[in-house]
Structure formats: structure tokens, C-alpha cells
Amino acid sequence: MRTDHAHQLTEKAAHGELAGKAELLGLLASVSQEFVASPVMGETLANATQKILDYMDTEAVSIFLLDASQQHLTCVACAGPVSIEGLTIGATQGIVGRAVASGSVQMVRDTASDTDFSGAVDEITGFRTRSILCAPLTLKSRSLGALEVINKRSGDGLFSDDDKQLLQALAGMVSLAISNAQMTEALVEQERIRRELDLAREIQRSLLPADGDANFPVCGLNYPASEVSGDFYDFFVLPDGHIVWGLGDVSGKGMNAAMLMAKTISLFRCLGKTMPDMAQLLTRLNDEIVETASHGMFVTMVAGVLDPSSGEVRFANAGHQPPLYRDVDGAYREIEAECPPLGILPEVCYVEQTLQLDAGRLFVFTDGVTEGRTADGEMLGLPGLLALLDENAGEPAAIQLSRVASLLNRPGTRLFDDLTMLAVG
CATH class of the missing domain: 3.60.40.10 (PPM-type phosphatase domain)
Known part of the structure; x- marks a missing residue:
């Protein structure tokens, strides 16, 4: 009996793991379709942030992009209770800047204990940031910006290594989508200039x-x-x-x-x-x-x-x-x-x-x-x-x-x- 019960638990765990992977693949496929369906960057990223927020069960998601001078990061899309779209910070400022500068995922489980965290935005918006997971957006060694999720809602409220791996995978897809959208916009602009000339x-x-x-x-x-x-x-x-x-x-x-x-x-x-x-x-x-x-x-x-x-x-x-x-x-x-x-x-x-x-x-x-x-x-x-x-x-x-x-x-x-x-x- 004990053996049968253990076997049932193992099967249930395996089934749950498979279901989780299927759900993850579904998310990646859905986000990928969003990127392919529309070359308009703003609309695509806005839809993607909402999907990421829902799947990762976080309170907020934001995407920051570097400007042409590589000196500033601007929020181009976000999802959550308050909007910070248009917010511009220094390229090395805060957790987002640290992720971009280091080229690695930054996981901050308690913002109060991280000296790079700035509460200035929270003071303005009234939102409270407790934990952060931030992945750099890169393509072929070229820095594009960062993908940030804030405040895990489920479980103990802390981000895990699984969350870290998932965000890395999503960041790769977002990076490719941004690069493709930028190239499309550049081609459209070149065509516009050509017609004007x-x-x-x-x-x-x-x-x-x-x-x-x-x-x-x-x-x-x-x-x-x-x-x-x-x-x-x-x-x-x-x-x-x-x-x-x-x-x-x-x-x-x-x-x-x-x-x-x-x-x-x-x-x-x-x-x-x-x-x-x-x-x-x-x-x-x-x-x-x-x-x-x-x-x-x-x-x-x-x-x-x-x-x-x-x-x-x-x-x-x-x-x-x-x-x-x-x-x-x-x-x-x-x-x-x-x-x-x-x-x-x-x-x-x-x-x-x-x-x-x-x-x-x-x-x-x-x-x-x-x-x-x-x-x-x-x-x-x-x-x-x-x-x-x-x-x-x-x-x-x-x-x-x-x-x-x-x-x-x-x-x-x-x-x-x-x-x-x-x-x-």
C-alpha cells in the first residue's frame, strides 16, 4: 500500500511538473506570437508585459530601453497598479542599471537591504517595492535595456531560481523582438527619408x-x-x-x-x-x-x-x-x-x-x-x-x-x- 501511495505521489508530481512546463511553453509561444504578429514595438511590449505579469504572478512588470547615447534608460512598457511609462533614469542607476551594466540577472529579495535601490519612484507613485528580479536585454553582446518584475505575489513572496531562469528566457525573446522592431522602424524611417528626398x-x-x-x-x-x-x-x-x-x-x-x-x-x-x-x-x-x-x-x-x-x-x-x-x-x-x-x-x-x-x-x-x-x-x-x-x-x-x-x-x-x-x- 505504501509503495502504491508513493508511486501515486511520484506520478502526481511528474504530472504537475509536465503541466508547469506545458504552461511555460504556452507562455513562450504566446509571447512569441505577440512579437511576430505586430512590428509596432509599443503595442507588442505592452501586451507582453501583461502576459509576463500574469504568468509570473508579480505585482508589476516593466521594460526599460537604453537611448542612443547609452546614457539613459527609459521605461517603454509596463504593467501593474501604477504606470511608470516614460520614466527615465541614468544608465547605471538602481537595480535596472546594475543589471544592464553587469549583463547578468539581478535578484533582490529585500530592497531595504540593497544600497542600489532607490525608493524615489515609490514615493511618487505610492507603490511599495519589496523584491525585484531584473534581467538585462542583450543581443549579440549589444545592450538594449532590461526586463524587470517586482513583488512576487504567491508563496513566500520571494523570487526563486526557477523565476530567474524563466525571466532569462523571456528576456531573450524580448531582446530579439525589440531588435526586430528597431530594425523595422529603421527601415520604415529610411523609406520615408528616401521618399522625401x-x-x-x-x-x-x-x-x-x-x-x-x-x-x-x-x-x-x-x-x-x-x-x-x-x-x-x-x-x-x-x-x-x-x-x-x-x-x-x-x-x-x-x-x-x-x-x-x-x-x-x-x-x-x-x-x-x-x-x-x-x-x-x-x-x-x-x-x-x-x-x-x-x-x-x-x-x-x-x-x-x-x-x-x-x-x-x-x-x-x-x-x-x-x-x-x-x-x-x-x-x-x-x-x-x-x-x-x-x-x-x-x-x-x-x-x-x-x-x-x-x-x-x-x-x-x-x-x-x-x-x-x-x-x-x-x-x-x-x-x-x-x-x-x-x-x-x-x-x-x-x-x-x-x-x-x-x-x-x-x-x-x-x-x-x-x-x-x-x-x-
Whole structure:
């Protein structure tokens, strides 16, 4: 009888152990399904904390994540009688910080006897923390944060080694889920940025003038070094037949430069239709840009107007590199100017200069041309540019510019800087 009774007890214990393992596997499967079902981190972690709280029979559960600087931990999900979501602590603060710093599970059976425990949150919330079990969240040696459970409700109220092993298993699943969610969010953000850059590029291209007739006396080209450009050029015909033209280079790169480029070219096209004096036009542009340009940003620019009937060009320079004039005999002259760029100082008076083309041609370009790299890795430089222009001197201006661009903007290579050129005459 005694043997039968012992056998029954053993079977009952074994059955209970199997039931416990089945329940554990059920929890792990349920939490895993939560992670797979939704790539949205906040929703997924909120559901997971509630499941962990119920299964481990604790009063509270929280998940803390490290910020990008690895200096702070923020609670991103929690379950329990009070919410601490959004709470931020130092990366080494408290039991959570200790778990992250040590990379090991911290089991505190009596918080009153642990010097790292801070009761500040309890004082604010009215919650009483008696015991803590906290596991670090890591993936491939990369620290992500920590998973913390507080106050075991059943039994003697103390966490056990079994609880420790369970929390470690759950922490591994949470770590993987967080990593996957972060990668998903990063991909979504990259796609959003890509779409914004595509839109910005389309807007920028729409602001540049359409290719003119082969015999039109003004032409230009622009090749951005990245998705968006800080360089620009423009030209348009006035009712009296004069052709207003301009070329500029915005300091810096990226979206800020692109936005300032769009503003400058829009103002130029608008104001240039009513202000025939190029010095006054640049002065007005400067006043507008000074008011709104981000700190440290500016625009170098040359703006001019061509009278096709006489070949006279009037232009003004705002801190841009000197335009290059090639006369009919092939001699070159750089036309210097000493006025500051747009957007640096208010109330600047620019100077208008006059040039008679006399069958010659005026070239305006950004530093991406002379500082561009040839196939042998050498900088083109001004001598190289002059040689290229000479080699194609008998060609229309558009061909001359395209030959320069094709030398620098080669298939399979990336420009170091935006490449923009404009020819007049």
C-alpha cells in the first residue's frame, strides 16, 4: 500500500511538473506570437508585459530601453497598479542599471537591504517595492535595456531560481523582438527619408529651367553630388527680349541647403522679372535671405542680364568665384568682384559690372567644376577647365558644358561636390 501511495505521489508530481512546463511553453509561444504578429514595438511590449505579469504572478512588470547615447534608460512598457511609462533614469542607476551594466540577472529579495535601490519612484507613485528580479536585454553582446518584475505575489513572496531562469528566457525573446522592431522602424524611417528626398529632388529639378533651343544664347547644367543639390542656375526671357540669368551655390549640404536653394531660386525668378539692375536685385535677395537663413548658411551667386541684340552683359557677383570670359581670339579673363555672399550681412550694396561679349562667351560655374576629379584622380583645376573649353571652342555652348561634365561625372563614380555651369553667349 505504501509503495502504491508513493508511486501515486511520484506520478502526481511528474504530472504537475509536465503541466508547469506545458504552461511555460504556452507562455513562450504566446509571447512569441505577440512579437511576430505586430512590428509596432509599443503595442507588442505592452501586451507582453501583461502576459509576463500574469504568468509570473508579480505585482508589476516593466521594460526599460537604453537611448542612443547609452546614457539613459527609459521605461517603454509596463504593467501593474501604477504606470511608470516614460520614466527615465541614468544608465547605471538602481537595480535596472546594475543589471544592464553587469549583463547578468539581478535578484533582490529585500530592497531595504540593497544600497542600489532607490525608493524615489515609490514615493511618487505610492507603490511599495519589496523584491525585484531584473534581467538585462542583450543581443549579440549589444545592450538594449532590461526586463524587470517586482513583488512576487504567491508563496513566500520571494523570487526563486526557477523565476530567474524563466525571466532569462523571456528576456531573450524580448531582446530579439525589440531588435526586430528597431530594425523595422529603421527601415520604415529610411523609406520615408528616401521618399522625401525623391520629392525634394523632383521639386528641385522642376525649379531649374528647361533645356532651351540649341541656338539660345544662355544654357546651363546641374549634376548633384547627392540626392538633393545646393547649387542652382536659372534663366528666363523678359518682355523686352533681355535674358536674365543667375547661378548660385548654397553653403553646406543636405535638406537645409536644398531648402535655401529652392527659396533663393524662387526669389530670383520672382524679383528678377521686375528689377533690371543686377546690383539692386542681389541687394534685395540678400535682405530676404538674411532674415530667414539658418545660422552660418549663405549663398554665393552671380546674377546677370544679357541684351542679345547688342551682346552687352550686365552682372553682379555676391561672393562667388569670378566668372570666366573667353574672347573671340581664345584669350581668357577672370572678372573679379569683392562683395560678400548673400545671407551674411544686412544692407550690403552690390556692384554691377558691364561686359561686351563681342562674339566671346562668358562662363559661370561652381567650385564643384574646378575641384572635380578626373579619371586619374587628379583635380581638374582652372587650367584643366580652360583646356577643355579650348578643345571644344568650335562647339555650341551646351556641347562645351556637357564635355566638361562628362569628364567629371563619369558612370560608376560619385561626384565629390555638386557640378553646375552656365554659359552666356
